[in-house]
Amino acid sequence: MNALSSIAPPDLRDEVNALAEADDPRRAFLRACWFEASDDPSLQTHIARDLQGRPLLALPLVAKSVGPLKIPQIAGAYWPFRGAPIDPTTSVEELASALADHTVARELGPAWRLGPAIADDPSLLLLREAAAQAGWHCLERQISSLFCLDLVALRASGSWPSTKGKQKDRWRVRQLEKTGPVRMETFTGCDWTAATRDAIAAIEAASWVGQLDRGGDTKFHDPELRRYWERAAQDPVIAAMIRGHILWVGETPAAFTFGLEAGDTRYCIANNFDQQFNKFSPGRVLLYHDFEDAADRGFARIDWGLGDGGYKGPMGAHEDASVIDLLFVRNPVVARIAAYFWQRGG
Template identity: 40%
Template sequence: MKPMPLDEFTRLPPALAVECVDGLAGGIDAVAEGAAPTHRFLRYGWYAAALAAYGGAARTLTVSREGSPVLALPIVGKGPERLGLAQVPGCYWPFRSFPVREDAGVEAFEALLPRLAREVTALRVGPVYDGDPALELLKAAAKARGWAVLDRFVADSYLLDMAAAQAEGTWPRNSTLKKNRFHEKHLGSHGELDWGFVSGGAWRDDAFDALGEIEEKSWIAARTDGSDAKFTAQGHGTFWRAAAKDPVIAEMMWAAVLRVDGAPSAFSFDLNAGALKYAIANSYDPAFGKHSPGKLLYYRNLVRAIADGMTRVDWGAGDSGYKRVIGAAEGPAIRDWLFVRPGTVGLAAKLLRGVWKRSGQREGAAREAGSGEDGEA
């Protein structure tokens, strides 16, 4: 018999292996390093920080192709154990997702689902942006395999395309810079102004203390219970201090800080991911509020970002007012997702789809309501 030419053989797809381990798997970082630049902060240290701050016992499902991990899904239990509910751990800022290598395809998620169904009844992913790489591949695989896929709207996001704004003309506008110089002059009457930046190895206790000190003077402490503050002990300070222990994440963490006569007075905190800056929090001492210290600071911060080669700012959700003034436009929606395994429970989930959707926000409500409290005029 004449042997078949090699070019007539059908190449089999690379073998995929799935494993589930207790705790956080060491392969998370390998996957994150091959993820989209916007998602490379989703590292072992990110999830370890979440466990330290918010508790939970993690398991990690990993999908490997020819021995190299392409997908890592950390999960923690949610609610009574008998219900089998789980969620992706992490922080809400900028979003909750999990890492997937850029060259991974839907087949990696198809391989994941049978093992995931053995581990959980339902998985919550989010809040996360529409178009998130892990989300979109998981949705495609889950729908094809008969899982119930439910979503609820959380908020609109806002994006500032600095590169496009600059291409259209001078940005920031000369009139804006002139107003800023006027405010800076009057702010300087309160004392010497020091504009600085914190990143990488500079994330020491004193740097976090300074941000927390500003929050404790701000509207968030005066008008709320303070639980949403990012850097205080009663807020989310434990998470960010723990995340900074990973030097890769610490290098991405960025703060612009204004001190007036040596006292911390305003900050703008971001996560720099490639050419994209996630604007996570800003706050200021209301004693200087009439001089717009926060506005002055974030304009300086964005000018520095441009000099560093950054092109876009993701302002996240909340207070569209000041974000639109600075030039941001509405971006992808942010949603919360439930993936419920096939079977009786999946059928029940499909029937209750409307209940889950109504537990979120009404899409478009934030746009109708206008600006809120997060920003500064």
């Protein structure tokens, strides 16, 4: 019969990793270590299987609060997105049959959450269609829209970056050099050190985000998020996907970029700069360096996440797919009631 198997994560890593490797290459980071890196004791990883026991879908779930309720949620970092690794060769009918099994329903409970997710992700569309056939009611709310750079089209245009923009950036570097020598350091998850992460944390602390109440959304100044990325990089496959740059002015780290690379896409997860250098825009200088480096290495697109199109647009970004938050509810009456609160951010 179709069933959902729940096993201690170390015992099913190979299956989760195999599903991630079979999935869309842009989702290749959705490996066992990606989910385990949250170090959440409530993590339970389930595998939905077909009649022959072949893994179709991994559901690594952690218990999170939604309003007054505890709801299982797909684990992993918020960015670039949350996802459940899936075998894309499976049919909707096969996956629906697995998700409709009474054992699956009992393990998943009355509701479970997946988000943020990219609305037009083919693997997500397959999961949604199968879940609907299996009797799950999918409640959707929009978070925002992605901003992306089509590196192939921008390079083909012959005008990106613009001549004027390049001249301006060379001028900015000359101004920064009056304070100290400017250099750009590249790191990956395979060769970064504690000193690398300390430098990023120092930039975040000195940035406008770091000055916000509660420290804002920082990836390395926040010790818990820093530990997440350090744990994720213990998987050498994920480590090889991590790549970023630091712009130094003398001995001071002035700006950084940090991202993840999967398939033809570089996910720009974080970038910022030390406010003391604000006048000469080290963050902008480094971002162009980052984007051109990705294009030179054959990446087709930059996924720049959400945010202010006012500064992303002039650098070549365009508004792309919607980013959504999904709640799967089993009972149709409960789903109708929950929909009202879900749309209002409940």
